[in-house]
Amino acid sequence: MRINITLEEALEVLLKESTITEAVHVPLLDAQGSVLAEDIVSDMNMPPFKKSPLDGYAVRAEDTKGASKDRPIILKVIDFVPAGYISDKQLGKGEAIRIMTGAKIPEGADVVVRFEDTEYTEETVTIYQAYSAGTNIVRIGEDMEKGDIVLQKGTVIDAPEIGILATLGKGYVEVCRKPRVAILSTGDELLDIQQPLIDGKIRNSNSYTIAAQIKKLGAKPLMLGICSDDIEAITGKLKSALTWADIVITTGGVSVGDHDLAKEAFQEVGGEMLFWRVRMKPGTPIAVAKKEDKLILGLSGNPAAAYITFEQFVRPIILKKMGRTKYQLMEVKSILKSDFTKVSNQNRFVRGNTYYRDGKYYTKLPGKHSSGVLTSLSGINSLFYIKAATGPYKKGDEITVQLLNHPEVLK
Numbered sequence: 128m129r130i131n132i133t134l135e136e137a138l139e140v141l142l143k144e145s146t147i148t149e150a151v152h153v154p155l156l157d158a159q160g161s162v163l164a165e166d167i168v169s170d171m172n173m174p175p176f177k178k179s180p181l182d183g184y185a186v187r188a189e190d191t192k193g194a195s196k197d198r199p200i201i202l203k204v205i206d207f208v209p210a211g212y213i214s215d216k217q218l219g220k221g222e223a224i225r226i227m228t229g230a231k232i233p234e235g236a237d238v239v240v241r242f243e244d245t246e247y248t249e250e251t252v253t254i255y256q257a258y259s260a261g262t263n264i265v266r267i268g269e270d271m272e273k274g275d276i277v278l279q280k281g282t283v284i285d286a287p288e289i290g291i292l293a294t295l296g297k298g299y300v301e302v303c304r305k306p307r308v309a310i311l312s313t314g315d316e317l318l319d320i321q322q323p324l325i326d327g328k329i330r331n332s333n334s335y336t337i338a339a340q341i342k343k344l345g346a347k348p349l350m351l352g353i354c355s356d357d358i359e360a361i362t363g364k365l366k367s368a369l370t371w372a373d374i375v376i377t378t379g380g381v382s383v384g385d386h387d388l389a390k391e392a393f394q395e396v397g398g399e400m401l402f403w404r405v406r407m408k409p410g411t412p413i414a415v416a417k418k419e420d421k422l423i424l425g426l427s428g429n430p431a432a433a434y435i436t437f438e439q440f441v442r443p444i445i446l447k448k449m450g451r452t453k454y455q456l457m458e459v460k461s462i463l464k465s466d467f468t469k470v471s472n473q474n475r476f477v478r479g480n481t482y483y484r485d486g487k488y489y490t491k492l493p494g495k496h497s498s499g500v501l502t503s504l505s506g507i508n509s510l511f512y513i514k515a516a517t518g519p520y521k522k523g524d525e526i527t528v529q530l531l532n533h534p535e536v537l538k
């Protein structure tokens with residue numbers, strides 16, 4: 128087992144051990160946020176027929192030759208086609224068909240003149256200029272052509288992709304399965320959230336925070352509740368978690384305390400320890416094991432440490448498993464709005480609220496930074512990333528921040 132490794136090393140190990148999930152067939156709307164596991168080839172032209180992009184009159188370009196304000200031409204209106212209907216009339220010389228946006232262009236017509244450029248009665252339409260053939264006609268296949276690969280395997284499915292698949296009549300689609308992530312909170316001091324407080328005990332917040340982080344990424348959380356600091360209890364829960372989950376997250380019990388049993392439990396269930404302790408603050412004592420293609424991550428019990436290490440390590444592996452190729456938080460340069468004087472020889476992530484004004488990012492820091500404090504995580508949108516042995520930082524200094532709610536970037 129590697130001990131006291133760098134952030135970069137830890138991430139490299141985790142990504143190397145994370146394999147993409149298998150393809151599953153899911154109902155279209157459930158595919159949002161997932162990655163396509165198949166190329167989507169269009170089996171149709173879209174639009175499937177020549178259509179009108181305007182409300183107006185379908186006419187023949189030839190009939191408009193020589194038309195002008197002074198020498199308008201008058202055509203006879205022989206039919207009316209709303210969208211969804213077709214005209215069975217063949218447009219002949221001197222004739223027009225009243226047509227609505229989205230309707231199929233009638234046979235013989237090669238121009239649509241919008242209402243605003245005409246004068247009309249029920250029987251006739253007057254046109255004041257000449258048009259070349261093809262004016263205001265949407266060609267067959269303008270959007271997609273039969274045989275086109277319209278969405279490539281690996282595309283992240285969001286609203287436009289769902290619309291494209293709907294256009295093609297696909298009620299189901301093949302995507303990489305959402306990773307299943309089990310969460311177990313360990314600690315004799317923990318109570319379920321419905322339980323009244325007892326002296327010496329606190330309620331389990333970590334399971335809930337982490338389940339919400341998992342849901343936000345589009346993966347599937349399973350809360351296994353709380354578990355006492357007892358090796359048999361922990362291994363029992365881990366064993367059942369491993370039958371279901373791709374990733375198991377535990378919190379608590381990873382440090383050097385007498386009751387810190389996570390690492391022992393990981394090995395007890397057949398896990399091979401990959402590393403313990405990463406040179407970062409908060410969350411230093413993170414412990415990671417693998418069992419076959421499953422990863423078991425023991426995060427610090429301290430609520431802010433668990434939250435931040437999730438963003439650094441669990442988020443990228445969930446996204447990689449989901450088939451995403453971009454899984455790093457976006458980093459930007461920002462201007463610090465208050466002093467941060469603490470200097471340490473570890474990389475540090477400090478809560479920040481970053482905003483953009485007049486071409487620059489600025490970052491405000493909340494008052495509390497301790498890894499046991501949860502409340503100051505509320506309202507933050509970024510992490511001030513302090514590289515080891517840098518600082519102290521003063522108000523006005525340029526800093527690096529990771530944006531927590533921004534789309535992932537390639538790295």
Ligand SMILES: Nc1nc2c(c(=O)[nH]1)N[C@H]1C(S)=C(S)[C@@H](COP(=O)(O)OP(=O)(O)OC[C@H]3O[C@@H](n4cnc5c(N)ncnc54)[C@H](O)[C@@H]3O)O[C@H]1N2
Pocket residue numbers: 312313314316317329330331332333334378379380381382383384387409410411412426427428429430432498499
């Ligand atoms: N002698 C040392 N002691 C500690 C060290 C060290 O290096 N030497 N490291 C400290 C650091 S840093 C951290 S981080 C913590 C890590 O502790 P554990 O992961 O072993 O977690 P616990 O001891 O079980 O709990 C820590 C803290 O978090 C509270 N907690 C735990 N689970 C939950 C939960 N589900 N919801 C809310 N809060 C939770 C727990 O009550 C403790 O207060 O170790 C330091 N010690």
Ligand code: MOO
Pocket residue numbers: 407408409410411412427429432498499
């Ligand atoms: O590594 Mo710990 O999370 O700083 O308290």
Ligand SMILES: [Mg+2]
Pocket residue numbers: 379380381382383384386387
């Ligand atoms: Mg401990």
